[in-house]
Amino acid sequence: MPTAGTETGRSSFGFWPGAMAGPQIAPVPAEPEPKEPGPDAVLAPDAEVDLAAARNESGVDEVLSKLDTDLVGLEPVKTRIAEIAALLLVDRLRARYGITAQQPTLHMCFTGNPGTGKTTVALRMADLLHRLGYLRRGHLVNVTRDDLVGEYVGHTAPKTKDVIKRAMGGVLFIDEAYYLYKAENERDYGSESIEILLQVMEQNRDDLVVILAGYADKMDRFFSANPGMQSRIAHHITFPDFTVNELERIAALMTEELGYSLSGEARDVLHDYLTRRMQQPWFANARSVRNAVERARLRQARRLVNGSDSRVNMAALTTIEAADLLASRVFERAAQEAQEAQEAQEAAV
């Protein structure tokens, strides 16, 4: 008795008896379909394209304006990023006319003092390059020496390659890159890692962007020992130190992000604090500001908890007063110095 299944011509997945060829089929070259002039078609040389429209479409303005509002100062950095964005946009339009230039090399080196925003900008860079269609994924892989360099012979190459594979389609950000090369130890595995990096930076230019970051003097030494690296990096961007006013704006942004506000008096004290802190050793720009804000938060909380009035309102909970900043060691030392100076003066008299 024939079953209903066979009558209806049931067939297993991917297999039809008869007309269709079996798996041993040789690849048949598909006939090229007549191309309709779609968005991919090459434009005529006399055609015009709207640069502004292309700009809107890519969403680059959004990233750039966000960069402008979120990051205080850093003018040379912003200029360079705007230049890169413009170049990629123009390259895209050129491609629509059928002009294909080689992809520009976008490996970068960020030099600057601690806390000048190198990592923050690198993160933005990944997003920006992704929006401009230069990077396929636009993620950031943040590594340091110990992620790249192995512990024994033969360990470095696979380790470095592993990191590179993870970074493909995005940005490989090597923080404190100068540690990769140790001049005093010629058996150091770091140079092996650098060799692999150089090779990848040359061959897989379309797949990933390498950004090195480090302090200016140490990076200079690093590059003088590795001239190949120096020449393969097209963009050397120097991050300038922040001025007091810029630091103040950064502090205002940080407190705002944390849901605090500075009282008018606290603002004046902050200005004074930053001026003093900048003169002290180990000043790390925005990072020092962040630490100062964090400590002020702690003091504010303590002041509220230990305060005589147990009833607080929202304003009290969100306002950092001058006293919270004045309790800092920076002022303590200043007071001490003033006192010592006064005592010395008195002794002299």
Place this chain on the structure above:
Amino acid sequence: MRITQGTFSYLPDFTDEEITAQITYALDNGWPLSVEFTDDPHPRNVYWEMWGLPMFDLKDAAGVLLEVNACRTANPDVYVRLNAYDAGLGRQTTAFSFIVQRPAVEPGFQVIRGEGSDRRVNYTTLAYATERPAGDRYTRNADANGRH
């Protein structure tokens, strides 16, 4: 005889772009990929040799293709396949696995009928390639029958 194992085996061999598209699909689903190779084409040979470790935390197909090409270069005349593993709860198995390289000449299989008692027949599938020792099975100068 062109062996057909794994996903897409009924299709003509993939080009690098098509392989890249499949890798991208796997990565978009969060499946890590691994590369394996063997010179034993028997369908019951499930233990292929691993080319490095499975690649976790990758975001882009270029990294996987790099390993595929490295494996192809090091082993030019063997079978190479790409596995995608789905670690999701409820599945936890190979999501897909397809051949990305095959030897130029595939000699095929022999069926051996072993006659037992009471007209019983035991069937054995024997790959002609495995008549030669491992590592010497597929070479460029093998003739159409796989003999040297």
